[in-house]
Amino acid sequence: MLRTRLSEALKDALKAQDRRRISTIRLILAAVKDRDITLRGTGKAECIADEEILNLLQTMVRQRNESIEAFEHGKRKDLADSERAEIAVIRGFLPPQLSDDDITAATREVINELNAAGLKDMGRVMAALKAKYAGEMDFGKASSVVKTLLA
Numbered sequence: 001m002l003r004t005r006l007s008e009a010l011k012d013a014l015k016a017q018d019r020r021r022i023s024t025i026r027l028i029l030a031a032v033k034d035r036d037i038t039l040r041g042t043g044k045a046e047c048i049a050d051e052e053i054l055n056l057l058q059t060m061v062r063q064r065n066e067s068i069e070a071f072e073h074g075k076r077k078d079l080a081d082s083e084r085a086e087i088a089v090i091r092g093f094l095p096p097q098l099s100d101d102d103i104t105a106a107t108r109e110v111i112n113e114l115n116a117a118g119l120k121d122m123g124r125v126m127a128a129l130k131a132k133y134a135g136e137m138d139f140g141k142a143s144s145v146v147k148t149l150l151a
Contacts, residue, residue: 002050003032005093024089031056054135060090062140098137106133107145119150 006029013021035056036047048056064083071080098106110128114121125146130139 002053002093003047006032009093020085021089024086027086028057028060028090028093031060051131051134054094055130057090057094058135058138061087061094064090095136098133100141103137103142104145104149106137107142107149111146111149116150119147122146122150125150 006025010022010025010029013025032048032053035052039045039048064087068080068083071077071083107125107129110116110125110132111121114124114128116122116125122143126139126143129137129142129146133142
């Protein structure tokens with residue numbers, strides 16, 4: 001489903017001659033194809049699932065945020081603005097993100113479901129959150145919430 005949305009969005013961007021959207025969507029599709037090729041090498045499946053595509057998109061957003069910080073530190077506002085524009089395009093394919101309060105509530109819920117008792121259970125909790133909230137949650141924030149709640 002997400003692959004179809006990406007392909008349709010690329011066609012629309014090509015028709016509209018929106019260079020930023022075209023290049024960003026092509027980057028996304030190239031990353032997806034790269035993951036597909038890697039997956040085929042393992043013999044598990046032909047292509048990655050939508051959840052993995054959502055995780056890939058979140059990674060792309062995180063990478064661009066890091067680049068923005070570096071560009072702003074280097075006083076390259078033009079490059080930082082370019083990264084922000086790419087983030088806007090990528091976020092268009094992500095579901096709405098959970099707020100900090102929702103992340104805390106979801107984390108508490110998963111901790112209770114798993115009967116997690118300490119930091120040794122952090123890996124199980126994070127795996128459950130990633131399976132349940134793929135693409136909807138900033139797992140960097142969730143990790144710190146899990147640490148706080150399990151400590």
